[in-house]
Amino acid sequence: MSVVSSPMSVRVTSSRRRVVTRTAIFFAMVLMAIVMLYPFFVMLVTSFKTQNQYLTGHGTSTQSWRQLASTLPVYQQLLNSTIVCTASIAIILVVGVMAGFAFAKLQYRFGNLVFLGMVSAMMVPLQAIVIPEYVNVARFGLTNGYLGAVLVYAALGTPFSIFLFTTYFRRVPDELIEAGIVDGLGYWGVLWRLALPMALPAIATVTVLQFIQIWDDLLVGLLFLQNPAERPITVGLAALAAGRTTSIPQLMAGSLVSALPAMIVYLGFQRFLVRGLTLGIDR
Amino acid sequence: MAEIVFDRVVKVYPGGTKAVEELSLTVAEGEFMVLVGPSGCGKTTALRMIAGLEEITDGVMSIGGTIVNNVLPKDRDIAMVFQNYALYPQMTVAQNMGFALKVRKLPKDEIDRRVQEAAKILRLTEYLGRRPKALSGGQRQRVAMGRAIVREPQAFLMDEPLSNLDAQLRVEMRTEITRIQRLLGVATIYVTHDQTEAMTMGDRVAVMRAGALQQVATPQDLYDHPVNEFVAGFIGSPPMNLILASLQDQDGELVLRFGDQNVVVPASYRTSHRLAELIGARVVFGLRPEDLELASGEGGVLLEATVDLREALGSEKLAYLSFGADSGIVEQEIPRDDGVPVRRRSRVVARLGARADVHEGGRVTLRLNVDNFHFFDPETGASLRAVAS
Incomplete structure (x- = not known):
């Protein structure tokens, strides 16, 4: 004898299954959040201890925060990181937007080939080219200023930026651009007044991703910013960690300070970031 | 308002494809001219050549007595309505409609006045603050029309503007466009592959095929006296x-x-x-x-x-x-x-x-x-x- 389940019982089973699934997903996410947030928690707690308190595991103090600025030129280094980040991202955005628009909307010979060449540069890891890059930049005498590092970051970030903007502008219908032209715009006008405002999610995506990458990077800063006064925060922290007597709580306080800007930028732009990263998936 | 003249206009695409072949056609001031024909007959290319979006390979094109072969689109004083409306998504209806005037640096109050006037004609007044994505297909179509109207151009060019609408709305907009064109009296060139649109809207209809003009006549004349077997079979349903x-x-x-x-x-x-x-x-x-x-x-x-x-x-x-x-x-x-x-x-x-x-x-x-x-x-x-x- 076969058992035929009524539609009602099917519905009950499927909704119960959904509750179970959602609960499981919820707990998995909580677990992941704990794994992600735990280092921040440790950083925060440790930073409010003295070195002794850290070793013994008891007590709290604001000493490491008070001493941070004297041990490490933290404000200057934050400023250095900000200058390098802003300048690099500005170049990456300007080049990315213009090249992306050109690749997506202007027809010219070998355009696709050039685009492929540009995009394939994304596959080259920094470590593979860092030595020749250093030699080049040093030859131009650019290792003692922000410019060398800015140019290297811009060169590393531009291929991705071009790729993202090209994909983005390809989705803009040709008719929209033609409407702009008939309305009285030239190609520059179309780019700045129509395409650019439409590309805000892509701009946000590139800004956030590059900001996080450049802000958190150590290698380029270490190699290309030789002048101690121009060191970014990551290099400063590394120097602190490499010292003979490292105060772990101070290091944690410094790390927290250095992590904050990237987190703020991420949280501020994340709404656009999701839209920018899912280009071509939605619609 | 102006007369548009094609004088033996030819369009050959790179690669040798001949899209338009020695097209000679005059659209009188205030006339509603429909270009009709099957896909690939060159009607849209002809329209885009008037707009300046396609270069003219040979022949002479003039608008209002001025030869425009080498005139940039923005200097031709024509307005175009596109098949997919091509509304600027980041702008409101009012901004969309006033954009061309803003580009031309007209005073703000003049832009406002024209936008309000056009919105009234198109019954769009209550939607002026909305973005295109918050509008229905018919409303978007009207905004596209509005964008053309505020320009007060020498001519309107319309490229299958009704093809994205459902059947009922299409009939409604057909009469709406005809009404507005009569009201404004601006020379209009309307491209369609729909012969019902051609027959009901045009003062005259130009039938094209394989890049060549077959016949230009009033809808009735075209129906009663087709010049060849193609026109006879194309116009009329059933043919x-x-x-x-x-x-x-x-x-x-x-x-x-x-x-x-x-x-x-x-x-x-x-x-x-x-x-x-x-x-x-x-x-x-x-x-x-x-x-x-x-x-x-x-x-x-x-x-x-x-x-x-x-x-x-x-x-x-x-x-x-x-x-x-x-x-x-x-x-x-x-x-x-x-x-x-x-x-x-x-x-x-x-x-x-x-x-x-x-x-x-x-x-x-x-x-x-x-x-x-x-x-x-x-x-x-x-x-x-x-x-x-």
């Missing part, structure tokens, strides 16, 4: 019946013969269609579906046929007829020099009254309307009418 027949002189009477059917042709066609010179030759005989009616008695030119298929449309019935195995009416595809063949169908269609008593498989006797016979040259497809319009 004109086209039957290959041989022309005989039988005891002084002109007789068309196809299969075992004989159709007596009134003597007037001897001169009006130069049939006297063609006795013994083959011609293409054309007859509109409404020029066949059920015969209730003797007299007139009659045809016996079998009803293969019947379509009741409520207001009328379409009967698809055959004349037996030996009728000589077969599906034909006639190659033409321009590479686009002409199709002749194997069945004859009659448009009958809603109450006509016809059944599938039944025999009927039809009377032909002898006043509206059409004849075409089977080789060239050209009408044999002596004074072709």
